[in-house]
C-alpha cells in the first residue's frame with residue numbers, strides 16, 4: 402500500500418462525519434444498542450466492534466488501521482504507553498515455566514520487565530549478544546517460547562539479523578517480537594522478514610511532537626485478537642481518543658520529519674567525526690561496526706539518534722560539555738521536533754562512574770527538526786569550552 406494513501410486516506414470514513422477532513426475525537430466511554438439481540442452480539446465478541454472505549458473506539462480504529470498498514474500487518478492494538486505495548490503482548494504469549502531469549506541492552510523498562518517482573522510468574526530470560534545469530538540459537542532450549550529483539554537499540558545501536566532469527570524461531574516453533582521504535586516502519590519492516598509482533602513507542606517518531614505518551618503493537622489478526630481478548634482488556638492500558646487524534650495528526654508529517662531528522666543527523670555525525678575532541682560516534686551505519694552491511698541491508702536509513710564519546714571522558718569533561726549546550730535540551734525521550742542530549746553518566750551515581758566503561762561515557766544525542774548549522778554551532782561552542 403502507498404504510504405501517502407495510508408497517511409492521508411486509509412480508515413477515514415469522512416462521509417460519516419460531515420465530510421470533515423480531520424477526523425473527530427469520539428470522546429465517549431460507551432456505545433448504545435437498539436435491541437437486546439444487537440447488544441448480545443456485541444457483548445459476545447468485543448473484538449468485532451465498538452462497545453466500550455477500554456476496547457475499541459472509532460477514533461482509535463482509524464489509527465489502528467493506519468499503523469497496521471504501515472507495518473504491512475493484518476492488525477494493530479494501541480496502548481497508553483510504549484512500554485505497555487511491550488509488556489502486555491509479552492504477558493499474552495507466555496505462561497509459567499516458559500523462557501525468553503532477549504538481546505542485550507534493550508530499552509531500560511524492557512530490561513526490568515524481563516529481570517524483575519516476569520520472574521514473579523516463573524518466567525526466566527536469558528540475555529545474549531544479538532549481533533551473533535548463533536548466540537541466539539545456542540540460547541534456545543525446550544522451554545523457550547519467545548525471542549525478543551530491539552534492532553537497533555537506542556543507546557549502543559546494536560543490530561540483529563531479523564530474517565535469520567525469524568527463520569530459526571519458526572524452525573523451533575518460537576514467537577519473535579521486536580521493538581522497532583528507532584526505525585519506524587518507514588525505515589525497517591520487520592514483518593516482511595518474518596517477525597511475528599512489532600512494538601513501537603508512539604511517544605517517539607509516530608506522534609513526533611513531545612506531547613503524547615503512547616504505544617502500538619502489530620501482527621496477524623489471530624495474535625492481535627489473542628492479546629486483545631485477555632491481557633489487553635484486563636490490564637486496561639488503552640489509549641484515549643484524544644491521544645489517538647494527536648498521533649493521527651503527527652502521522653501526516655511522519656515521512657518529512659523522519660527525513661529531516663535523519664539527514665540532519667548525518668551532517669552532525671560528519672561534523673563530530675572530524676572534530677579533534679571526539680573519540681567515537683556510534684550509530685548503526687558506522688563503517689567500523691561488524692553489522693554495518695546487515696544494517697544497510699535491512700534498514701532503509703538511520704534515524705536521528707546516535708551516541709558519541711569524548712576523547713577525554715572524565716565525569717567533569719562530560720558534565721561541562723553537556724552543561725554548556727544552549728540549544729540541545731537535556732531530557733529523556735526522543736522523536737520530537739527538538740534536539741535532545743542524555744549523558745549516560747546522568748543515570749549512574751558519581752561513586753559508580755568508571756571512565757573505562759564504554760557504557761558509562763556515552764553521550765546520546767537526538768537530532769530534531771532544527772537547522773543543521775544551528776545545532777553544529779552549538780556543539781562547536783560547547784566543545785571549545787572543554
Ligand SMILES: *Cc1c(COP(=O)(O)O)cnc(C)c1O
Pocket residue numbers: 482483484485508555580582583601602603604605614615616734
Ligand atoms: C521510549 C521507548 C520505549 C517506551 O515507550 P514509552 O512510550 O515511554 O512507554 C520503548 N522502547 C524504546 C526503544 C523507547 O525509546
